[in-house]
Amino acid sequence: MSLRHGLLGLLTTWEASGYDIKQEFDGFVSVFWHSNLSQIYPELAKLENEGLIESRLVTQVGKPDKKLYQITESGKAEMIRWLSQPPTLPKRKDPFLMQAFFMDQLSLKDVLFQLQTFEREQKEKIEQMEQFLDDTSASIRERQAIKKRIVMASAVYSHAIHQEKLYLNWIQSTQAILENAEELWEEEEITYEEFERLFLQFHKHKNDGGVME
Amino acid sequence: MSLRHGLLGLLTTWEASGYDIKQEFDGFVSVFWHSNLSQIYPELAKLENEGLIESRLVTQVGKPDKKLYQITESGKAEMIRWLSQPPTLPKRKDPFLMQAFFMDQLSLKDVLFQLQTFEREQKEKIEQMEQFLDDTSASIRERQAIKKRIVMASAVYSHAIHQEKLYLNWIQSTQAILENAEELWEEEEITYEEFERLFLQFHKHKNDGGVME
DNA sequence: GGAGGCATGTAAACAGTTACATGATTAG
DNA sequence: CTAATCATGTAACTGTTTACATGCCTCC
Known part of the structure; x- marks a missing residue:
């Protein structure tokens, strides 16, 4: 279950929307993970439900409104817990x-x-x-x-x-x-x-x- | 959908049971793919249903009976088709x-x-x-x-x-x-x-x- | 007596992809 | 006028993992 920790990790320093996060996944993050919007949106909703992140709505002019997420204390704790877990060797699929x-x-x-x-x-x-x-x-x-x-x-x-x-x-x-x-x-x-x-x-x-x- | 082609590929030169195939997946094949028995067995059944492989039962002494699969002509053709497809760059997940x-x-x-x-x-x-x-x-x-x-x-x-x-x-x-x-x-x-x-x-x-x- | 190998599977849960749906704005 | 960008989501399907279920044989 690494996707949620990818999202959590990005939101640790960032306040971002699902769309913003997807940009990162297509850019830097792509060297170690990838995902698509239809997986990211529900996962963000789930994380908010579990209280690991919070959102606020931002209205924009000339662009659709967006929902900006930021990490909560409990989210930060979960991230640290995950980072401290013993590393697992990547399983190859090529x-x-x-x-x-x-x-x-x-x-x-x-x-x-x-x-x-x-x-x-x-x-x-x-x-x-x-x-x-x-x-x-x-x-x-x-x-x-x-x-x-x-x-x-x-x-x-x-x-x-x-x-x-x-x-x-x-x-x-x-x-x-x-x-x-x-x-x-x-x-x-x-x-x-x-x-x-x-x-x-x-x-x-x-x-x-x-x-x- | 690479698992089926992994199975097909192994059965091209091999006549093997699901269990045998799993051994290969844990050995040589592990450098480019992995899977487990509960995915391999149903996939073999599916391939047989589609006529890409055939099976025969072999009774053994001191060991449970096993089902040996071998590839059919139509399976070989599918394998060649897949091998000739334009290669896709591996997407990293690490x-x-x-x-x-x-x-x-x-x-x-x-x-x-x-x-x-x-x-x-x-x-x-x-x-x-x-x-x-x-x-x-x-x-x-x-x-x-x-x-x-x-x-x-x-x-x-x-x-x-x-x-x-x-x-x-x-x-x-x-x-x-x-x-x-x-x-x-x-x-x-x-x-x-x-x-x-x-x-x-x-x-x-x-x-x-x-x-x- | 217990662990591990041989052998085959099902069921449930979870992860991931593809297709569908909507709608405004901007650049070519 | 068409395609791309911004923005969010649902539904259906496919792929993968984990847990459950069975049972005999061999080695320690």
């Missing part, structure tokens, strides 16, 4: 990796086509993320922003970009390996030695050279 | 990244504790994945395995391990940055110059040094 896993059922030509399509879209996504970062950096200049908020946001967004770049990298090296190896696409059994060599080819393509003991 | 994003609401001490806990579990997960890989490699020796199946499986699994290692790396460098910077945890506003320096600290920690144009 339809493209699933497709890739079963792609031996396509011709090599078709596999390469699918990878190419994905590569194009993934590149675009990364460009958008970097664009978004530039815009955000600029708006930091104007907005009053608290240090520790920015610290955690930077940490999360930079990780998100790294993740997407790793994915792109993988697509590209997989294409490179497959392009020059039609012989892999034969209905033959593999020997253990071949397997070792093959796996290493995928696995060795440099990883993050990082801190792991 | 409760831990969400927690991290809102962790400015905890004390620095508590933040570090949460990161540490996650680090420990993530390390364990990676060790398990590498163990699993060793076991699989060994079983390749015995099983007859088709080259192109192994190619795609290697590509997917190696990417999955890289992803998890990147995550671990991130946790570790984030801890390192926060441990020596209590001043970040003050209720102060940030200047643009500070922000630039801060973000770069997170962002620059080496990434995959890969192929991106």
Whole structure:
């Protein structure tokens, strides 16, 4: 049940309408969560019912009226409780990796086509993320922003970009390996030695050279 | 609707029971999908009803009887259709990244504790994945395995391990940055110059040094 | 005697998506 | 005059999780 804590978290520093929140979900928040209005509105109503948030109506000119929500003390407490819970490892669900896993059922030509399509879209996504970062950096200049908020946001967004770049990298090296190896696409059994060599080819393509003991 | 294609995909090369399939979902498949028996059984029944798979009963001694499923021609066609569909970018849902994003609401001490806990579990997960890989490699020796199946499986699994290692790396460098910077945890506003320096600290920690144009 | 593996399912609750419904304002 | 933005919601459907139900066999 993370959606409610996403809403609570945003409203901790923010006073916002459902519509405002959706904008955030489509922007920054999209790197770790997503939702749509028809789920957000009822969830806000529920949270208000439980006394974790409160609302006030704001009439506007030239625009429809809106309902601004803010967090209550009990909401803040719930948020702290949730943040202090032992973290759970994310469970992966990735339809493209699933497709890739079963792609031996396509011709090599078709596999390469699918990878190419994905590569194009993934590149675009990364460009958008970097664009978004530039815009955000600029708006930091104007907005009053608290240090520790920015610290955690930077940490999360930079990780998100790294993740997407790793994915792109993988697509590209997989294409490179497959392009020059039609012989892999034969209905033959593999020997253990071949397997070792093959796996290493995928696995060795440099990883993050990082801190792991 | 990827679960059905996961089932279909496994049954393409396999003849298996619901229980067998669940084992795969807890093993290799877990890097890109997960499900539980109470979802798998009804979905198999549905697929059989639609004529995409067929079953036969096998009586066993000392063990309960089981229902083995195999794919039909129409099931194979559906699988190919799905594999040829334009790939969709995975939508991220990561409760831990969400927690991290809102962790400015905890004390620095508590933040570090949460990161540490996650680090420990993530390390364990990676060790398990590498163990699993060793076991699989060994079983390749015995099983007859088709080259192109192994190619795609290697590509997917190696990417999955890289992803998890990147995550671990991130946790570790984030801890390192926060441990020596209590001043970040003050209720102060940030200047643009500070922000630039801060973000770069997170962002620059080496990434995959890969192929991106 | 109890825990865990093998094996199949149903029922209820919860989470998430898609479609429908409304209506004013603004920019192209 | 058409599409997009702002703004809030409901209804129907689909997907997922958790709890319940059964029962034999093996290992400790």
